[in-house]
Amino acid sequence: MTKLKSIRAFAVLAVAGGVAFGGAAQADENAELIVNGEIKLVTKTAAPDHLKDAVDTIYSGWLFRETGTQAMQMDDFVNPGMLDAEAGIELYNAVDGTEGKSCASCHGDIAEGMKGLRAVYPKWNEAAGEVRTMEMQVNDCRETRMGAEPYKYISREMGQIVSAVSLQSRGEPVNVAIDGPVAATWAQGKELYYTRTGILDLSCASCHEENYGNMIRADHLSQGQINGFPVYRLNNAKINQVHDRFKGCVRDTRAETYNPGSSEFIALELYVASRGNGLSVEGVSLRN
């Protein structure tokens, strides 16, 4: 039987991408992501060792977007996600809860206190004995240190404060740990990544590993990396958090999804983050 699998090599795709009738995205594989004319971000680099038998090179989702969408992320005055990051900085500085404290009361200026953190999350918390996403850590500080109500896992406030925190790591390489105490969670996440779900019977890998670079209907498939998260999506005109995106992708396999904040999505986030080790944190990225 002939092997009819479409081409995977990225170089060929720029050509192949143009063939699909009507709506092919004209992604420029050689585009460079330089924000505000000065912050140069790594959007393609060698795959981390644990991924080498699956792919050679990892790519930011930014590279797969159309030129106009790409351009919007290159200027903070044009990227609407920056407004949410600014709102997040206000939340960071605002006193809330029974202890009369703001995040800044303990962590100081956000540029200092939150610098580099997003690049290493999800991360093991020794005291709690668990893997924490940034959302979990924010809520833990709110509840146990501020005496404030936790934010809903997927919510406007959470999206904003996570945007503000992520921006303090913009340009730093994603570098999540995958061994030691997180090893079991990482393995669970890997298992989930390759497990097919739903009536369409597709795994994350079916689309984002076997078919990145190919068009699926009007969408140009990326590697499904999360170095750009949170992302502002033009489609729904708001900040989208990691678990929100995961939920949408699982739903699209005609499956019963997992919930945001569930142990499954925490494990999956750690694993997907590790597939992007080496790409730059984009702070607040922009996608369609």
Next chain:
Amino acid sequence: MKITTITAAVLFTAGAALAGEVGPKDVVYAEGAIEASLSGAPGDAAAGAKTMTTRSLGNCIACHEVTALKDSPFHGEVGPSLDGTGSRWTEAELRGIVVNAKMTFEGTVMPAFYKVDGFNRAGDGYTGKAAPENFPPVLTAQQVEDVVAFLVTLKD
């Protein structure tokens, strides 16, 4: 939707076959191919073309380019172009591919369109919620036949 009591009674056991129909669980493959019509009736190629381009039904063009369907926008490239597929495969083989492509292409990403069991976390359409008991296949027996009728027209 308004349905007569008689039809409703039959539809209630979704997944169970209508009279003269081969149910999703009773399909018999011969090396991936399925000889006889699933509905017992011939397919309608024009209806098949519609099923293939409708997102909630076949959504085939999400993954395949088909020159004969180029009036509908956005053809994907996850699978091969279906131009000439009617010359490459027999009608029985095409029926088998549409019903459950994994019987022909091991491990393929192409979904099975007439199958109701063996899924992990089956959902209720695109709601993200769990599927009800006895959920129907993505396509009905007749819709599969319509699609097959269209595919056989795609000659080199």
